[in-house]
Amino acid sequence: MSSTVQKVLAGVTLAAGLVGFTSTAQAAACDTDKKIDIAEMSWPSAAALAHIHAKILGDGFGCDVEVVAGDTVPTSSSMLAKGKPALAPELWTGSIVDIWSKAESEGKVASLGAAISDGAVEGWWIPKYVADANPGLKSADDLANFAELFADPEDSSKGRFYSCPPGWACEITNANLFKAHGLEETFNLFSPGSGGNLDAAINRAFVKKDPIAFYYWGPTSLMGKYDMVKLEMPAHDPEIFACNGSADCANPGKTDWPTPPVIKGVAAWLPAEAPVVSDYISKAALTNVEVSGLLSWGSENKASAEETAENFLKTQEAVWADWVPADVADKVKASLN
Amino acid sequence: MFPEIFETRPIRLWLDNGLEWIVIHWGDQFEAAAMPLLWLLNSIEAGLLAIPWWLIIAFFTGLAYLATRRWPLPTVVLVSLIFLGVMELWEDAIKTMALMIAATITAIVVSLPIGIAMARSEILRRVVTPILDLMQTMPSFVYLIPTVMIFGPGKIPALLATIIYAAPPLVRLTDLGIRQVASNVLEAAQAFGASPRQRLFGVQIPLALPTILAGINQTTMMALAMVVIASMIGAGGLGYQVLQGIGRLEVSRGILAGLGIVVLAIIFDRITQAFGKQLQAQIGVTGERS
Numbered sequence: 001m002s003s004t005v006q007k008v009l010a011g012v013t014l015a016a017g018l019v020g021f022t023s024t025a026q027a028a029a030c031d032t033d034k035k036i037d038i039a040e041m042s043w044p045s046a047a048a049l050a051h052i053h054a055k056i057l058g059d060g061f062g063c064d065v066e067v068v069a070g071d072t073v074p075t076s077s078s079m080l081a082k083g084k085p086a087l088a089p090e091l092w093t094g095s096i097v098d099i100w101s102k103a104e105s106e107g108k109v110a111s112l113g114a115a116i117s118d119g120a121v122e123g124w125w126i127p128k129y130v131a132d133a134n135p136g137l138k139s140a141d142d143l144a145n146f147a148e149l150f151a152d153p154e155d156s157s158k159g160r161f162y163s164c165p166p167g168w169a170c171e172i173t174n175a176n177l178f179k180a181h182g183l184e185e186t187f188n189l190f191s192p193g194s195g196g197n198l199d200a201a202i203n204r205a206f207v208k209k210d211p212i213a214f215y216y217w218g219p220t221s222l223m224g225k226y227d228m229v230k231l232e233m234p235a236h237d238p239e240i241f242a243c244n245g246s247a248d249c250a251n252p253g254k255t256d257w258p259t260p261p262v263i264k265g266v267a268a269w270l271p272a273e274a275p276v277v278s279d280y281i282s283k284a285a286l287t288n289v290e291v292s293g294l295l296s297w298g299s300e301n302k303a304s305a306e307e308t309a310e311n312f313l314k315t316q317e318a319v320w321a322d323w324v325p326a327d328v329a330d331k332v333k334a335s336l337n
Numbered sequence: 338m339f340p341e342i343f344e345t346r347p348i349r350l351w352l353d354n355g356l357e358w359i360v361i362h363w364g365d366q367f368e369a370a371a372m373p374l375l376w377l378l379n380s381i382e383a384g385l386l387a388i389p390w391w392l393i394i395a396f397f398t399g400l401a402y403l404a405t406r407r408w409p410l411p412t413v414v415l416v417s418l419i420f421l422g423v424m425e426l427w428e429d430a431i432k433t434m435a436l437m438i439a440a441t442i443t444a445i446v447v448s449l450p451i452g453i454a455m456a457r458s459e460i461l462r463r464v465v466t467p468i469l470d471l472m473q474t475m476p477s478f479v480y481l482i483p484t485v486m487i488f489g490p491g492k493i494p495a496l497l498a499t500i501i502y503a504a505p506p507l508v509r510l511t512d513l514g515i516r517q518v519a520s521n522v523l524e525a526a527q528a529f530g531a532s533p534r535q536r537l538f539g540v541q542i543p544l545a546l547p548t549i550l551a552g553i554n555q556t557t558m559m560a561l562a563m564v565v566i567a568s569m570i571g572a573g574g575l576g577y578q579v580l581q582g583i584g585r586l587e588v589s590r591g592i593l594a595g596l597g598i599v600v601l602a603i604i605f606d607r608i609t610q611a612f613g614k615q616l617q618a619q620i621g622v623t624g625e626r627s
Contacts, residue, residue, distance in 0.1 A: 165584065167583065168584070192571055193569040193572070197481075200486050200490065203486065208360060302346055302349045
């Protein structure tokens with residue numbers, strides 16, 4: 001894992017070096033004619049970030065931008081194969097470590113720093129009201145004793161644990177952790193089939209104050225909205241974790257997620273050809289709290305990702321004004337009115 | 338841009354809070370009410386999984402022969418089912434088949450009475466037709482998530498979504514089939530002193546059977562078309578394999594499971610169609626004049 005971090009850092013410094021060299025010579029305008037397609041991932045924080053970037057790059061820098069739909073695996077695969085989309089504003093590389101670091105070392109893609117500046121969280125959770133009512137349930141190891149509490153409505157002899165939808169890397173990690181904690185005897189590993197279904201299931205449980213044990217991550221609007229408690233797991237061990245991430249892992253072990261690497265992934269041509277744009281991208285990062293605030297506003301006001309992005313740009317100028325030169329900030333502000 | 342006449346956000350808030358209210362106050366009741374459906378689906382699935390594979394293959398091949406009295410269709414059925422087994426898709430195919438059969442049975446139970454009532458009442462037809470249009474055109478994800486919120490994730494919402502999508506053609510074709518029965522045949526039945534009930538069960542329904550069977554055929558096909566979407570809310574089977582294939586970029590898994598769905602569609606489509614033709618031929622000889 002440390003080698004990946006080094007590579008990421010190397011990529012950042014390299015990009016920063018390039019930027020430092022050229023940005024003095026050029027005005028703050030878009031320095032590429034190519035269309036910058038920005039991947040809007042299927043979850044809200046990434047979608048809002050995509051629209052923030054699209055607004056600033058499009059209206060501020062005057063770039064030709066397009067927001068395209070994406071998801072972790074398809075977006076990263078297409079980025080390293082075709083250089084499209086050019087930017088994934090919130091890419092969770094933990095799930096695609098192998099292909100991403102390989103593509104990075106081959107110079108097909110690059111990382112422009114962390115998307116969430118103070119890191120994200122990922123793990124197994126239970127609602128706070130369940131944790132309060134069951135003091136004996138603190139860690140993932142304890143879960144096996146609480147199968148009855150989380151009874152599967154379709155098979156009442158076992159408990160139900162909500163895993164990830166197919167295609168998310170956490171699906172495999174969860175399956176291996178599930179085995180490692182010996183939950184196969186007492187629990188069913190329930191695949192929700194889609195992110196929407198996982199959210200709906202969690203929402204339903206919290207609304208009804210039902211017990212539920214599930215995988216989740218943050219920053220997310222759901223995490224901001226409801227009080228949840230993380231089930232403890234042994235500290236992160238890169239080797240065990242790497243094995244858990246593989247479908248063929250012979251001996252799955254117990255280990256927590258690392259602070260997930262969430263980066264701004266770009267196709268390699270972007271830092272190479274457009275240093276001004278890349279400089280902006282590498283500066284643009286939000287904290288966990290800022291993203292959660294953004295998402296809470298969005299979900300309370302039933303706003304689309306685009307409206308959420310616009311609201312952020314209107315109300316949080318202090319946060320984003322540092323990312324861009326003053327004239328670009330003025331253009332962005334002008335476009336909002 | 339269309340001018341903003343009033344703030345729409347309160348309406349959306351009201352809808353969302355309304356759903357939340359239903360979930361809190363009626364969620365358990367709805368879940369309990371749907372239990373018979375779950376029981377039906379689970380027993381079909383368990384039953385089919387308990388039958389040895391060769392017996393299922395023999396059954397469908399025999400059924401195909403009975404339906405056509407010729408050998409091409411049974412051969413296709415035999416090869417298709419063996420394909421499913423060889424490709425390790427047997428269990429998934431059975432789960433998908435169970436979902437489809439449970440949806441079809443429920444659709445028949447619900448749709449036949451509605452279709453018959455529609456054929457007898459102009460007012461009812463005017464009320465029900467737009468509802469059927471809505472059921473068929475509303476994108477399924479729109480009602481998937483609320484059904485998950487109300488019934489809990491898993492097989493129940495998957496089955497309900499499949500029924501909503503697959504039932505309308507059966508209602509429409511039942512209605513059509515009964516209305517199509519020639520008026521002179523009905524007059525003749527009346528002349529022989531048949532009561533309305535006797536006319537319905539002795540004349541109209543038997544003569545409408547080929548059309549109703551075409552409706553059942555449509556329902557099975559549309560139920561199969563829903564399996565991938567159904568697995569997005571927690572139904573297993575071939576649809577889930579397709580979803581995994583897409584999600585993990587395993588094209589091979591997606592293609593094989595997709596072919597598995599096609600195979601099931603071919604088997605059920607051809608067998609029900611062949612029975613329909615047989616029935617039509619019989620009725621053509623014994624009753625219908627045109």
